[in-house]
Amino acid sequence: MANEEKVLLEIKNLRKYFPVKGIKGPGVQAVQDVSLFIRKGETLGLVGESGCGKTTLGRTILRLYEPTGGTIIYDGKPIYDNPLGPDGKPLGKCQSENMLPYRRKMQIIFQDPSASLDPRMTVGEIIGEAIDIHKLAASKSDRSDMIKELLRKVGLNTEHANRYPHEFSGGQQQRVGIARALAVKPEFIVCDEPISALDVSIQSQVVNMLEDMQQELGLTYLFIAHDLSVVRHISNRIGVMYLGSLVELGESYELNRNPIHPYTQTLLSAVPVPDPKVSRSRQRIVLEGDIPSPMNPPSGCRFHTRCPYATEKCSQQVPVFKEHEPGHWAACHLLDK
Amino acid sequence: MSEQNSSQKLLEVKDLHVSFFTPAGEVKAVGGISYDLNYGEVMGVVGESGSGKSVEAYSIIGLLQSPGKVIGGSITFEGQDVLSFSKAEMTAFRGNKVAMIFQNPMTCLNPVYTIGNQLVEALRAHDKNISSKDAEKRAMEMMEMVGINNVEKRMKQYPHEFSGGMRQRVMIAMGLICHPQLLIADEPTTALDVTIQAQILELMKDLQKKTKMGIIFITHNLGVVADICDKVSVMYAGKMVEQGPVDDIFYAPAHPYTEGLLRSMPRVDAESYERLIPIEGTPVDMLNPPEGCPFAPRCEKCMKICLKKMPPYVEVGENHRSACWLRVQERINKEEA
Numbered sequence: 139m140a141n142e143e144k145v146l147l148e149i150k151n152l153r154k155y156f157p158v159k160g161i162k163g164p165g166v167q168a169v170q171d172v173s174l175f176i177r178k179g180e181t182l183g184l185v186g187e188s189g190c191g192k193t194t195l196g197r198t199i200l201r202l203y204e205p206t207g208g209t210i211i212y213d214g215k216p217i218y219d220n221p222l223g224p225d226g227k228p229l230g231k232c233q234s235e236n237m238l239p240y241r242r243k244m245q246i247i248f249q250d251p252s253a254s255l256d257p258r259m260t261v262g263e264i265i266g267e268a269i270d271i272h273k274l275a276a277s278k279s280d281r282s283d284m285i286k287e288l289l290r291k292v293g294l295n296t297e298h299a300n301r302y303p304h305e306f307s308g309g310q311q312q313r314v315g316i317a318r319a320l321a322v323k324p325e326f327i328v329c330d331e332p333i334s335a336l337d338v339s340i341q342s343q344v345v346n347m348l349e350d351m352q353q354e355l356g357l358t359y360l361f362i363a364h365d366l367s368v369v370r371h372i373s374n375r376i377g378v379m380y381l382g383s384l385v386e387l388g389e390s391y392e393l394n395r396n397p398i399h400p401y402t403q404t405l406l407s408a409v410p411v412p413d414p415k416v417s418r419s420r421q422r423i424v425l426e427g428d429i430p431s432p433m434n435p436p437s438g439c440r441f442h443t444r445c446p447y448a449t450e451k452c453s454q455q456v457p458v459f460k461e462h463e464p465g466h467w468a469a470c471h472l473l474d475k
Numbered sequence: 476m477s478e479q480n481s482s483q484k485l486l487e488v489k490d491l492h493v494s495f496f497t498p499a500g501e502v503k504a505v506g507g508i509s510y511d512l513n514y515g516e517v518m519g520v521v522g523e524s525g526s527g528k529s530v531e532a533y534s535i536i537g538l539l540q541s542p543g544k545v546i547g548g549s550i551t552f553e554g555q556d557v558l559s560f561s562k563a564e565m566t567a568f569r570g571n572k573v574a575m576i577f578q579n580p581m582t583c584l585n586p587v588y589t590i591g592n593q594l595v596e597a598l599r600a601h602d603k604n605i606s607s608k609d610a611e612k613r614a615m616e617m618m619e620m621v622g623i624n625n626v627e628k629r630m631k632q633y634p635h636e637f638s639g640g641m642r643q644r645v646m647i648a649m650g651l652i653c654h655p656q657l658l659i660a661d662e663p664t665t666a667l668d669v670t671i672q673a674q675i676l677e678l679m680k681d682l683q684k685k686t687k688m689g690i691i692f693i694t695h696n697l698g699v700v701a702d703i704c705d706k707v708s709v710m711y712a713g714k715m716v717e718q719g720p721v722d723d724i725f726y727a728p729a730h731p732y733t734e735g736l737l738r739s740m741p742r743v744d745a746e747s748y749e750r751l752i753p754i755e756g757t758p759v760d761m762l763n764p765p766e767g768c769p770f771a772p773r774c775e776k777c778m779k780i781c782l783k784k785m786p787p788y789v790e791v792g793e794n795h796r797s798a799c800w801l802r803v804q805e806r807i808n809k810e811e812a
Contacts, residue, residue: 187668307757337523338695342739342753349750364668367698371741371751391747408673410698411744412737414721417701424677425670428638 146326146358147199148175151222152208154191154198158433166432168194170382170440171208171222173459176326181352181359183373183390185366185405189429191382192362196328199360200244201237212240212326242272245319249331251311255303261289261314262299268321288317293347309340313347320351326358333368345372366409370394375465378402381440382432384459388466399468400445439471447472485553485656485689486512486535492547493530493539502761504530504543506713514656517683517690519700519721521736522710523758528693531710532659535691536573537565553656571601574650578662580642584634590645591630594618597649617648622678640671644678651682661693676703697740701725706794709733712759712769714785719795729797732770768800776801 154169168191176182184192197203199210201218207228210218217235220228248254255264265285275281286296292313303311312332319327329348333341345368351357363369369376370390377387378401386399397403407423425444430436436443442452451471459469493505505527512518520528533539535550535557550557552572560568577583585593594614599605605613615626621644623629634642643663650658660679664672680703683690692704700707700721707724709717709732717730728734735754756773759765765772771781781800789802 187670309757337758338697338736339523339739339754339758342741342751343755345741346751346753366669367741371745371748394744404670408669410669410672410676410696410702411742412697412701412725412740413742413744414701414725416744417698422673422677424673428640428671429668 143177143179145175146178146213147360148209148211149173149199150209150211152195152198152210153206153222153228154194154203155206161433163433167382167435168432169198170435172379172382172384174377174384174387176358176360178325178358179352179356180374181361181372183369183376184360184362184379185364185369185376186379187364187405187429189381189432190379191432192379193330195379196246196330196360196362200246200328201234202246212244242322243324244326244328245322245324246328246330247312247315247319247332250335251308251315252303254315255311255318257303260300260302261294261306261317264303264314265289265299265318265321268318272322274322284321288321291320291351292317293343307340308336309343312336312344316344316347316351320355323355324357326360328360328362330362331364332361334363334365341368348372366405378405381429381435383440383469384467385441385470386466386468388463388468392466396466398462398466398473399470400447400472401441402468439469483514484511485514485516487551488531488535488548489551490548491531491534491545491550493527493534494544494546496542496544497762500762503764504713504761505534507548508708508710508713508715509548510708510715510718512657512689512691514689515683515687516706517692517704519704519707520691520693520710521695521697521700521707523695525712525758525761526710527713528710529661532575532661532691532693535657536569536575536659538569538575567601570597570655571653572655573657573659574653574655575659575661576643576646576650576663578665580639580646580666581634583646584642586634589631589633590618590637591615594630594645594649594652598652601653613652614648617652618645620651620682621645621648622674623648638671639667640674643667643671643675647675647678647682651686651688654686655688657689657691659691659693662695663692664699665694665696672699679703697725697736709736712761712764714769714798716770716799717797719792719797723792723795727792727795729791729795729802730770730799731774731776731801735773768798 150173151171152169153171155164155167157165172195186192198205205218207220207222209216209221217240223229262285265288266281269275269281269284275284285299289296289298294313333344361369361372373390376390376393378385380401386402397406404423404425411417427444430443438454439452439457442448457469457471459467461467462473489509490507491505492507495502495504508531522528534545545558591614595610598610598613618626623644664675694700704721706720708715711732717733728737738752739754741751754773759769767783768781768785771777778800786798786800786803788796788798789806790796791802
């Protein structure tokens with residue numbers, strides 16, 4: 139655990155809206171004022187159902203999507219600064235850094251390996267492109283040595299550099315994606331559902347490799363996935379998102395033993411456990427209904443329309459995201475007594 | 476399940492062989508699988524993508540498409556030989572006796588017809604004498620049964636107006652509208668979020684209890700299997716490597732592949748961090764399958780004979796059998812002693 143380590147990345151009230159043509163108002167409110175920090179060398183897991191904004195949050199942190207408001211601080215320096223005013227609207231005095239030097243430090247691994255590799259480039263060219271952009275190789279032979287070293291690191295053969303992506307299986311393609319991210323020697327990697335598209339027997343291979351890389355290179359991960367058991371396995375801390383908001387955040391085992399937000403409790407009880415006896419004996423909380431549209435989210439607490447404990451207050455006031463126990467944060471009115 | 480007719484055989488598959496004749500050569504997608512399914516029983520079929528689990532199900536319901544062909548074995552449903560059915564007999568059989576639900580409900584529903592229209596069509600295709608009023612009434616009853624509210628309004632809506640979970644409910648309603656004895660569910664919850672998956676699993680368990688139908692549940696998620704199935708078949712590269720009651724499969728797996736799968740999955744209820752033990756290697760290339768046991772190249776307990784000959788099934792417990800030379804060896808040792 140990297141408990142006393144310094145904070146590598148911090149976001150404050152980060153917000154991302156996608157405007158919708160022909161419709162008045164803010165559009166799709168994909169990420170709604172999320173604040174969190176990631177310590178150097180740790181893995182922060184991010185879970186939630188599809189459409190809850192976890193991928194958008196990951197991409198907004200990297201400024202692959204331009205934020206609508208809020209602050210992103212990387213390694214002590216603000217790379218985007220547009221704080222919210224007292225009326226809850228961004229001040230508009232946007233301060234933003236040139237991202238190129240930061241692109242070297244912050245990388246991303248995508249969900250679908252076949253869609254994120256250019257089919258007309260060889261694996262060597264795909265990995266080499268990143269090295270060229272940041273001018274990391276001193277000579278041609280240096281460049282090819284780097285590519286070979288990267289391929290070895292992710293468990294591929296050096297001869298694979300001359301092959302095209304379609305010649306590889308899904309697991310191997312994901313390894314190429316990881317090698318590409320590692321090519322620029324980053325410090326921070328957003329892993330956006332890196333194993334969801336892989337077969338069960340291959341998933342654990344990739345998870346173990348990501349863990350080894352972290353140990354060896356001192357990487358910091360933001361690990362996004364909808365599979366809670368994998369996230370719990372790989373993360374030091376976990377954040378739970380619902381409809382664009384962060385509802386709970388805590389140490390990964392603490393969050394699993396003692397979830398305090400009703401949504402986290404439901405999510406945990408819905409995960410199927412590969413153990414028939416446990417499956418038969420446990421009580422499952424089944425939520426009614428579907429996720430509301432992020433274009434028109436419910437007032438107050440966004441979860442109140444499906445929450446079994448909702449009171450009138452929940453539909454009127456937005457709960458504050460605060461620390462209830464050391465290191466365990468949540469946003470729920472029920473905890474305020 | 477201990478219903479009064481639970482000992483009766485509903486479906487018997489014997490030594491089924493299915494091949495795809497592709498330009499690159501014959502792909503033996505299913506290489507000799509056998510099993511029984513009784514009334515009111517839920518059988519899980521687990522395996523990686525390409526292991527032949529869907530192909531096997533498609534051959535039962537006669538949906539196998541060229542270049543796929545059943546080249547050997549038999550399928551007996553309530554004493555009738557399914558493979559000898561004429562086209563007309565197959566059409567009557569399909570939907571009436573056996574229904575299937577698929578992974579992606581959006582691609583199975585026609586976007587330009589209303590949900591009500593499609594439900595009524597499914598019913599009238601099999602019951603030509605039913606009046607349109609009665610058919611509509613039955614469709615509405617089915618929709619209520621699968622937990623869709625506001626039925627009259629919902630009948631007039633189009634598929635795009637339904638959420639993923641609701642569409643899957645419609646598919647289940649459509650499958651069950653003719654009261655089939657067997658339901659084949661091909662990854663019905665894979666495309667859904669965990670909380671919605673929990674809803675659909677509860678619904679299927681509930682309907683199964685009410686209708687006493689048999690279910691073949693195809694999935695790669697062992698957690699789902701533990702939750703809903705009575706017995707399990709584990710498939711690898713077209714072979715059924717292990718088959719048995721759900722508890723035996725999870726607590727006393729008798730095939731290295733099953734053991735490997737269970738070990739490689741992180742569990743959401745684990746107490747502390749344990750490194751995952753992956754199954755090394757990559758899935759089998761079905762065009763050039765290895766000789767002998769298909770799992771041998773990835774098996775840590777591989778012996779010389781494993782690379783030469785496919786092992787026979789060995790009974791390792793009541794209704795529990797496994798195809799592994801280790802079990803054969805154990806059996807011989809026991810007999811000698």
